[in-house]
Amino acid sequence: MLSTTKRTEINKGQHKAVFDPDQLDAIIDESLIAHIAITTESGPVIIPMLAWRVDRHIYVHGANNSRLMRNLSKGEPSCLTFTLFDGWVLARSAFHHSAHYRSAVVFGTFERVEDKQEKDQVLNHFIEHIAPGRTDHVRLSSDKELAATMVLRIPLTEASVKISCSGVNDDKSDLERPVWAGVLPYRTVVGPLEPADGLSDLPEPDYSAAYGDRWHRS
Amino acid sequence: MLSTTKRTEINKGQHKAVFDPDQLDAIIDESLIAHIAITTESGPVIIPMLAWRVDRHIYVHGANNSRLMRNLSKGEPSCLTFTLFDGWVLARSAFHHSAHYRSAVVFGTFERVEDKQEKDQVLNHFIEHIAPGRTDHVRLSSDKELAATMVLRIPLTEASVKISCSGVNDDKSDLERPVWAGVLPYRTVVGPLEPADGLSDLPEPDYSAAYGDRWHRS
Known part of the structure; x- marks a missing residue:
């Protein structure tokens, strides 16, 4: 069970909250794109990044000289959000239109993976995740390439999950209206x-x- | 041409920067999901929200009593990021693996749409965007439903766009390696x-x- 902290408590749509860690892992593994926030002098900035899970950590990577990576590695609180959009809910009233989606919000603090071998392993894990067997064939990273790459990780300990998949939920008084209702799925x-x-x-x-x-x- | 401000200047991957406002609009119109950041005492939080464009504004909506909506309407600087993932670039070396994507980052400050008729219009615009012709058939929103809905808008004036679509970019010395290379598209x-x-x-x-x-x- 995912535990609830002040940050992960779901305020609206509590019936969509999910506490099964397998669902959390599945959303992260299917998305592979995290939206990650950093705080700057002129307000928050959200950057989409490739992000992948190995056991109970999420990893991101970038160039050693990237401003974003340096910013993320400073040890400040971060937020990573993963969202899979599953479709539109077309209700009989304008008001009850909504969306099917699965999302995960992860809180924590990034730390640098310093060990060269560990860096290499988690980067190869990423390639295996998107293309199983591929690291047996490609040229693996050189020492120079690994040194130019920064890998950061964040523990997967504080997260909330929301899943919306319940279809049309019309007011009773609208059910007899002659209007098509249903779901327009995205795949x-x-x-x-x-x-x-x-x-x-x-x-x-x-x-x-x-x-x-x-x-x-x- | 999109103009560059301190916030929209692209630091890494400048060759992927795009300054055509039509491309910005196309990314927003196709995504319809924005990742939006708010700043809290315990750090940034990113929430996925439905977001749609009418002319030169982006709109979001939510319940009047939503903590998120109240937070967004406080007039603090916000960031909205739209990302479309187009596929994996499978290079001959581990190092040159990358992704095809289109993303837009929008900066600004939300303001409330107070006028009931304007609220109704932009909400119906959203439904028409996802299901053309549908507002001729559904029950339109009542005064009570409109009063329970908060609509916020942000001007589309400060934004940056990045598009990555250039395929495999291997080191010359890897081109003769006997390893399949190409793109794994997502659609x-x-x-x-x-x-x-x-x-x-x-x-x-x-x-x-x-x-x-x-x-x-x-």
């Missing part, structure tokens, strides 16, 4: 793979294992 | 419509005009 389709220019006659790899029914073959 | 498919329970024998509406080739029929 992400992954693939088919598009080969790079100048690729010699290599067989197309199969990464479908990572995507289930979202995978589309060419 | 959003909208539909087919899923009727609500207990819907009488009404014809399915056609909202395909709003979605182009993302639309899927049942």
Whole structure:
């Protein structure tokens, strides 16, 4: 069970709150894009970043000389939000229109991964997550490349999850209206793979294992 | 041309910066989900919200008694980020793996839309955006529903756009490696419509005009 802290307490739409850590992990693993906030003199700034989970940490990476990475590594409180949009709820009244979505908000403080081998491992973990088996084939990172890369991690200990998936919820008095109601689903389709220019006659790899029914073959 | 302010200046990946306002509008109109930051005593919090554009303003809405809406309406600097994820770039080296995406970061200060008729209009505009023609059929909002809804808007004057779509960019020395390289595209498919329970024998509406080739029929 995810525990509730002052920051993770859900104020509105409490019926959408979910406390199952597996659901939290699933949202992070499917999104892979986190919106991350930093606070500047002129207010908050939100940057989308690639973010992936290994066990109970979330990792992000960037160039060593990136202002954003330096800012995130300062040890100030951060927030990472992951959102998957699943569709529109088209109700019989304008007022009850809404959305299906899954979202996770994670709070914590980033710390730098200093160890070169650990950096290499978590970066390769990311590639394996999006393309299973790929680290057996690509050129792995050199010492110089690893030194130019900053990896940060945040523990996955304080988080809240909201899932909205309950369909149309019209007022009783609207149910007999002659208006179509239902859900307009959004779905992400992954693939088919598009080969790079100048690729010699290599067989197309199969990464479908990572995507289930979202995978589309060419 | 989008002008550059201190907040919108792009620090890393300047070759991905885009200054065409039509591209900004297109990203907002396709996303419809904004990640919005508020600053609290315990650090920044990012909430995903429905957000839509009418001319040169972005609108969000929520319940009048929502803590988030009250916070956003206080007149402090806000940041809204829109991100569309378009796929993975699978390079020949681990280091050059990256992502295709389109993102827009908007800065400004929210103000309340007080006028009831204006509120009604922009809320209906939102429904028309996701389901063209639908406001001719649904029950429109009552005075009580409008009074319970807070609508906020932010001018679309200070924004930065980044688009990454350039494919694989390997080191020359890696080009002859026997490893498949290319792009794994992500695509959003909208539909087919899923009727609500207990819907009488009404014809399915056609909202395909709003979605182009993302639309899927049942």
